[in-house]
Amino acid sequence: ASSTAHKQQDINHLLDKIYEDTKYPDLQEIAKNFNPLGDTSMYNDQGAAAEVLMKELNDHRLLEQHHWYSLFNARQREEALMLFAVLNQCKVWHCFRNNAAYFREQMNEGEFVYALYVGVIHSKLGDGIVLPPLYEITPHMFTNSEVIDKAYSAKMTQKAGTFNVSFTGTKKNKEQRVAYFGEDIGMNIHHVTWHMDFPFWWQDSYGNHLDRKGELFFWVHHQLTARFDFERLSNWLDPVDELHWDRIIREGFAPLTSYKYGGEFPVRPDNKHFEDVDGVAHVHDMEITENRIYEAIDHGYITATDGHTIDIRQPKGIELLGDIIESSMYSPNAQYYGSLHNTAHVMLGRQGDPHGKFNLPPGVMEHFETATRDPSFFRLHKYMDNIFKKHTDSFPPYTHDDLEFAGMAVDGVAIDGELITFFDEFQYSLINAVDSGESIEDVEINARVHRLNHKEFTYKITVSNSIGSDHLATFRIFLCPIEDNNGITLTLDKARWLCIELDKFFQKVPSGTHTIHRSSKDSSVTVPDMPSFHSLKEQADNAVNGGHDLDLSAYERSCGIPDRMLLPKSKPEGMEFNLFVAVTDGVKDTEGHNGDHDHGGTHAQCGVHGEAYPDNRPLGYPLERRIPDERVFDGVPNIKHVVVKIVHHP
Ligand SMILES: [Cu+2]
Numbered sequence: 290a291s292s293t294a295h296k297q298q299d300i301n302h303l304l305d306k307i308y309e310d311t312k313y314p315d316l317q318e319i320a321k322n323f324n325p326l327g328d329t330s331m332y333n334d335q336g337a338a339a340e341v342l343m344k345e346l347n348d349h350r351l352l353e354q355h356h357w358y359s360l361f362n363a364r365q366r367e368e369a370l371m372l373f374a375v376l377n378q379c380k381v382w383h384c385f386r387n388n389a390a391y392f393r394e395q396m397n398e399g400e401f402v403y404a405l406y407v408g409v410i411h412s413k414l415g416d417g418i419v420l421p422p423l424y425e426i427t428p429h430m431f432t433n434s435e436v437i438d439k440a441y442s443a444k445m446t447q448k449a450g451t452f453n454v455s456f457t458g459t460k461k462n463k464e465q466r467v468a469y470f471g472e473d474i475g476m477n478i479h480h481v482t483w484h485m486d487f488p489f490w491w492q493d494s495y496g497n498h499l500d501r502k503g504e505l506f507f508w509v510h511h512q513l514t515a516r517f518d519f520e521r522l523s524n525w526l527d528p529v530d531e532l533h534w535d536r537i538i539r540e541g542f543a544p545l546t547s548y549k550y551g552g553e554f555p556v557r558p559d560n561k562h563f564e565d566v567d568g569v570a571h572v573h574d575m576e577i578t579e580n581r582i583y584e585a586i587d588h589g590y591i592t593a594t595d596g597h598t599i600d601i602r603q604p605k606g607i608e609l610l611g612d613i614i615e616s617s618m619y620s621p622n623a624q625y626y627g628s629l630h631n632t633a634h635v636m637l638g639r640q641g642d643p644h645g646k647f648n649l650p651p652g653v654m655e656h657f658e659t660a661t662r663d664p665s666f667f668r669l670h671k672y673m674d675n676i677f678k679k680h681t682d683s684f685p686p687y688t689h690d691d692l693e694f695a696g697m698a699v700d701g702v703a704i705d706g707e708l709i710t711f712f713d714e715f716q717y718s719l720i721n722a723v724d725s726g727e728s729i730e731d732v733e734i735n736a737r738v739h740r741l742n743h744k745e746f747t748y749k750i751t752v753s754n755s756i757g758s759d760h761l762a763t764f765r766i767f768l769c770p771i772e773d774n775n776g777i778t779l780t781l782d783k784a785r786w787l788c789i790e791l792d793k794f795f796q797k798v799p800s801g802t803h804t805i806h807r808s809s810k811d812s813s814v815t816v817p818d819m820p821s822f823h824s825l826k827e828q829a830d831n832a833v834n835g836g837h838d839l840d841l842s843a844y845e846r847s848c849g850i851p852d853r854m855l856l857p858k859s860k861p862e863g864m865e866f867n868l869f870v871a872v873t874d875g876v877k878d879t880e881g882h883n884g885d886h887d888h889g890g891t892h893a894q895c896g897v898h899g900e901a902y903p904d905n906r907p908l909g910y911p912l913e914r915r916i917p918d919e920r921v922f923d924g925v926p927n928i929k930h931v932v933v934k935i936v937h938h939p
Pocket of ligand 1: 480484510657
């Protein structure tokens with residue numbers, strides 16, 4: 290068996306300078322001499338998946354190298370998934386590594402990187418490996434053209450350099466005020482990784498069921514939308530408006546970003562009328578799909594392919610709704626309900642060249658790592674979020690009895706430390722963006738970005754347990770706006786849909802009154818800063834050379850809001866928000882799950898790898914249903930909210 294250190298080293302080498310042939314002799318040797326069909330006993334499927342891919346390769350049907358790649362392109366996705374299937378069928382690491390090394394030199398680089406990432410994430414063999422941050426593997430997808438050009442020039446002239454990345458747009462564009470959110474490299478990683486953890490193309494025949502994928506699809510995007518609105522509120526902007534197929538797309542977008550191969554990302558001008566996109570969909574088809582989904586919500590059931598109906602006015606309803614809206618392979622009837630989300634991404638991505646007259650490459654909306662740059666991403670997701678809201682609003686509100694956790698009371702909620710946000714400076718390497726030459730040495734080339742950050746703080750939650758014994762409790766912490774951007778006080782029913790989840794954790798509460806301390810660092814919503822590619826290489830090499838093992842488990846998951854972005858930016862003069870804490874019965878909430886109450890530490894929005902989602906309650910509980918009468922919440926001792934102030938230090 291290979292140690293984690295060896296595996297990590299293999300992955301590092303496979304991803305180094307992805308647009309060039311590998312420079313590592315062992316990988317060169319494999320690429321030349323390995324035969325994927327040589328020993329089929331190394332696969333669970335006796336080489337069936339490898340045979341499929343080898344046939345495509347030998348028939349010269351695979352996409353060439355040095356060409357753009359998009360997951361939303363059906364044929365390109367099919368090819369990437371052929372390689373994923375091969376890697377996923379491997380029983381042993383050398384099978385995984387050898388196939389990766391072989392197909393690295395045969396397949397399109399974008400397809401290869403995608404297949405390798407989802408392979409490491411979903412194969413048991415990938416456990417313990419930390420995937421390098423994508424912004425250092427495919428920097429073009431995260432860095433604007435101006436800085437990439439400077440990187441090329443630095444390489445040509447052999448002058449090391451660190452170049453400032455500015456956010457897209459100018460002050461004449463109000464949307465630019467919140468570009469720091471959609472263009473944050475950590476946020477981009479969160480979004481692309483979530484979609485790798487819960488791919489829409491996933492089928493359970495790959496090995497396991499992805500628990501609550503449809504509901505998580507709703508919740509993760511709902512949270513992105515709510516967080517974006519918090520940033521808008523912090524910057525004197527109206528909440529994001531929803532997209533409508535029959536209205537103009539008010540905000541245009543100029544990405545000022547280029548593919549490594551394939552030219553510039555297309556521009557969409559302001560005030561564009563939605564146009565039919567050749568080969569993708571008619572606007573009218575999108576309206577029909579939307580109507581069918583609204584009809585299902587109003588009926589309270591969806592119709593499966595064989596005509597039988599499935600009730601959605603039940604706890605699993607939101608899950609099914611997520612599956613049909615995305616749509617994922619879990620959709621019970623993709624033929625009828627279409628794929629509103631995925632098709633809308635492509636429709637928006639193509640509005641700059643809807644008839645393919647200019648042969649432009651896919652738009653930023655057609656990649657999960659670039660989509661959030663475009664303000665229309667949030668418009669699209671606000672639109673879909675409102676569809677989900679219509680569904681959750683069809684449920685009866687929670688009653689006092691539903692909400693009460695008898696014997697448990699929250700006596701006080703406070704913050705230890707100040708809630709302060711600021712912008713930090715961060716550098717990442719652009720060395721993988723530029724080409725190598727025989728006689729041209731690499732020089733250090735970095736991008737410098739500004740990222741939203743905050744000071745660490747601790748929640749102090751005082752709880753009285755009068756049950757008579759220790760009891761497991763679930764702590765659900767949200768931050769909710771008090772006023773809208775016009776200064777009008779929001780009702781709890783209005784505010785609840787705008788709340789952002791700050792943390793959710795399970796903890797035993799001893800009998801009596803105790804104060805629970807919880808650090809912002811430990812939030813199950815967030816992930817820490819990822820180690821750089823350079824550091825991953827150094828750590829793996831040192832471990833391999835020194836013969837010791839490597840433990841990078843703290844960084845294994847990169848799905849999660851960046852820890853730095855836990856709090857909204859707020860304003861220099863400070864803004865007040867409601868800190869909302871609901872304590873619920875952890876024994877009931879986690880019934881049927883394992884007793885490890887940490888669950889990997891990133892479960893809130895990203896679940897637990899290979900396991901069921903650890904919380905039995907609906908995502909967003911108890912704020913996901915309408916609250917016509919706030920007194921119901923005020924009368925429950927286990928729910929409390931206090932006013933907190935967040936201050937931005939410019
Ligand atoms: Cu998404």
